[in-house]
Amino acid sequence: MASAYVLTWLIQISKNETQLRVGRLTKAHGLKGAIKLEMFTDDPERRFVPGSVFTLQVPTTSPWHGKTLELAELRWYNGHPVGFFVGVPDRTAAESLAKAILWIDHDLTEVTDEEDAWFDHQLVGLAVVRDGVRIGTMTQIDHLPAQDLLHVSTVSGEVLVPFVKAIVPSVDVAGGTITVTPPPGLFEDLPESAIADEAALAAAVLPTGVSTDSSDDADAVRAGDRLDSN
Template identity: 60%
Template sequence: MSAAPQTPRNQLRVGRILKAHGLKGALKLELYTDDPDGRFRAGASFTLQVPEHSKWHRETITVREFRWMNQSPVVFFEGIDDRTEAESLVRAILWVDHDETAVQPEDDAWYDHQLVGLDAVRDGEVVGRVARVDHFPSQDLLIVEVGEREVMVPFVSAIVPEVDLAAGRVVMTPPAGLFEDVAEED
């Protein structure tokens, strides 16, 4: 009798450690969450993404304290009490398990892992599949694989009016020429 295959855990990237701050183990963060005070509350645990040779590989770490210093997010972790130990975590990416059953905070907000793999549909036909989501200050882009190429689609309601997770698709109304091949000139 074989065991049922395990479903991969959905994890969200919520931050990256930028640098050590001070002498008592504080670390400055780059945030990938819109709720840093909630995500980094005391007792919150994160899985670390670091190179395999790091002593932190496959480890989890727990928040002791989170605060804002000069408008920068700074975190203290349990067991990290000096600058040397803090520096061993620089560039680590912080991941947290995501509960798919949790209520979405907004009707028109999705996590990247929910969008990746969805069919891109235009005029009722599948034109490609969402490969990834790229985030930029002005807007996000859905990167859609169309055959052997990738098409960058602005993730705005005028071009992507519908995201249907249950049906596994995003409906697109792109401007003319976005998905068509460009004719080569002689």
């Protein structure tokens, strides 16, 4: 989950199950197999506990390709997370895992109990509405240090919308809409005649079960807020 938007991709496993990106191994730490972590979650106490098993995203040439990795212990050094993993006994083994992306199984029916917080997959594909009229489809979320950006696909092209309450005052997952109150100029080039073109808007929706994000961050989102842990 994240308080700004996440995932590179959600990988669909079954109707209600997918894999969620929660971290990346950066570099070896010390001589005993420890590896520094970059976390893409605001819930490390739940995602990174001893016994957690991660699917690895690594090159096909990696000796770890097709394997999973079990967390043995998580420590913090100078405010940075460092993981010890089963089957990684020394620095050489740790170095072979550098840059590996960590994924976990995730139930798509799971919801966050935080106010104004959503999992990314809940938002991708929602209709974007301005003044009660649909103007586009939310297709992607970028997590940036200052704020998150929503990619809104319109019939005139893509518009990047800052995910802050002043511009995105309402998200209605059940109703399938994201309401925006953009400042002048943000959707300036969008002709009124194009807004109602549902056929063109539908073409912008991603295939079922797949969402994209070009950044490295967390696994759920909250409007206008980014946690320090990410």
